[in-house]
Amino acid sequence: MKILISSRSDQALKTLESLIAGGGYQEIEGILMMNGARDPLSVVDYRPDVLVMHASDHLVEELQSLAARQKRDRPAIIVVGDQLPADATRYAMRAGARDFIREQDDAELVESLRRLSSELYADQQPAGGKTIAVLNAKGGSGGTFIATNLAHLSATMGGDTAIVDMDFQFAPVPHYFDLTPKRGLLEALANSGELDGTAIGAYAVKHESGLRIFAPIPDAQVAVDFNLGDRMVQVLDVLKHRYERTIIDLPRHLDENSAQLLKSVDEVLLVMQQSLLAVHDAVRLKTVLVNELEIPEERITVIVNRYTKNSTLDTDDIASALDDEDLVLIPNQYKLVAESLDMGEPVVEQAPTSAVSKALVGLQGRVLGQQPQENRSFLAKTVMRLRG
Ligand SMILES: Nc1ncnc2c1ncn2[C@@H]1O[C@H](COP(=O)(O)OP(=O)(O)OP(=O)(O)O)[C@@H](O)[C@H]1O
Ligand SMILES: [Mg+2]
Missing domain, CATH: 3.40.50.2300 (Response regulator)
Incomplete structure (x- = not known):
């Protein structure tokens, strides 16, 4: 002073x-x-x-x-x-x-x-960037699809963004971008004590949008003889001081490591589909998040993915079961989403005017509150047009 x-x-x-x-x-x-x-x-x-x-x-x-x-x-x-x-x-x-x-x-x-x-x-003291965890209420609900596309939108619109793939078994995130990391997330975790905002960058693979992807290398020969949860929280702390936004894609089941991470993020996106079974699982999971992990309800956003108007289960029923009036709906566009995955190209890049892209832009606005920067790219302009 x-x-x-x-x-x-x-x-x-x-x-x-x-x-x-x-x-x-x-x-x-x-x-x-x-x-x-x-x-x-x-x-x-x-x-x-x-x-x-x-x-x-x-x-x-x-x-x-x-x-x-x-x-x-x-x-x-x-x-x-x-x-x-x-x-x-x-x-x-x-x-x-x-x-x-x-x-x-x-x-x-x-x-x-x-x-x-x-x-x-x-x-x-830097307050640090925003951290968001994406969690499926049930395996296969589309958590990874939403996490990857949200992260991509954030990076495209000018925010310094990282995505972390916590699925050590399948590591799906790099496939969504048709990329292969050279150094894995496990190696970063093994060295978590020595990492800082500069060193952490070496463990990421960069997408052309600017997005940094931290993912495990499947079958990597790194012995996990440490508490992953503790180390992950340590790495998250480095990431949030380095990137404006860090999005974490969690694997399908909740374990001690993901529970520890969930407690330390700013916001949780709970992804479900439009079925009775999904509602049942989402209600249970939300109760665990709120009562056991003590995550305040206002930090949880429920996303109904693969939404269709023709379903017998309407959104009012889902809203009342989950006691949440503010559901985010992402429409079902099977062919488009499957193609985007196959080609390793984010859906907003592939079909910027599709219903699913518009819904993702809406989600981005709601959880990241980010305005597209002028002259950033074709995509940012498209996004601005979509928003009118
Ligand atoms: N809005 C959507 N419309 C149509 N299909 C979708 C949509 N969202 C996701 N899918 C499809 O659902 C499948 C599973 O999605 P995703 O890759 O996100 O896995 P996940 O739900 O994260 O799975 P896991 O539980 O293993 O983590 C994908 O094949 C994808 O094509
Ligand atoms: Mg997933």
Whole structure:
């Protein structure tokens, strides 16, 4: 934290400097304000994080000069002094003063700086990107189809995106993009302790949309003698600080590892089909997610995949069984989806105006809230047209 101290008294300046240095702060500079000087910041060529102002008869003018600056150019201000001139408080507020400390109230000043420093630190911690797990209520419901297409849309529309394939047995995700990873996810997990935002990139295969795919290499000879769940959470933490969005495609059954992952993501997409059996399984799974894994209901989005209007089971019945009025419907387009899978080409690229593509764009808007960037690509423009 860079601290600038301004005073018109040499003695007061020295006292404040040594007091603040005693608090363990290292980047401190004291400036002695001379007669004509008004703005303490004009004396230095950087923007300090905190300005400690020792009050004098010129305090109001100094605060006025500071208040005239743009908000983003002003540091947090602490005013130190016993007798503040009339109007000083008003201008201090305008200039963004955070605290008034009585002279020689050393403990109070140290405490005030500590508070500002922890606020500043909290602001600088990256919040991390959004993480979404996709889970089938029942095997074969289309979880991987939705995870891959959502991730592809996110990347195409300009978001730095990764997809993680947690199906170590079949590793379906790379097939959806007609790609083969050179280094596997298991190897990344084996080295999870040493990974950072740069090193992790080496384990991904890149799709032309910009999407990074982290997937196991089937039959890879990596002995799994560690707790996968713990390591996965560690890798997820690296991924979310590296990518704006990380989408995780989970395998068909819920085990301890996926349970651990589900607890640490921002949002869960629960994919089901339009049948009584699927409703039964989805209700059970949602209960487990909410009651056992303690995932708040508002973080769970239910997707009815392969939806048709002609089904005997309508969406109102599904909505009431799942106690969810906000179902996402993805239409059934068997031929198109099968072709897209066979060719390893995301469906929005293959048939951008199809009903299924439109529904996927809607899903993307709902869970990622992402607007297409102008001039990004043919696809982004198509998406904009679809949205009208
Ligand atoms: N909206 C859709 N319309 C038509 N067919 C679909 C649709 N979504 C998925 N399918 C088909 O369903 C099949 C299974 O989908 P997917 O590849 O996503 O596997 P999955 O449900 O993730 O399976 P697993 O449970 O093994 O993880 C695929 O063959 C795909 O063609
Ligand atoms: Mg799957």
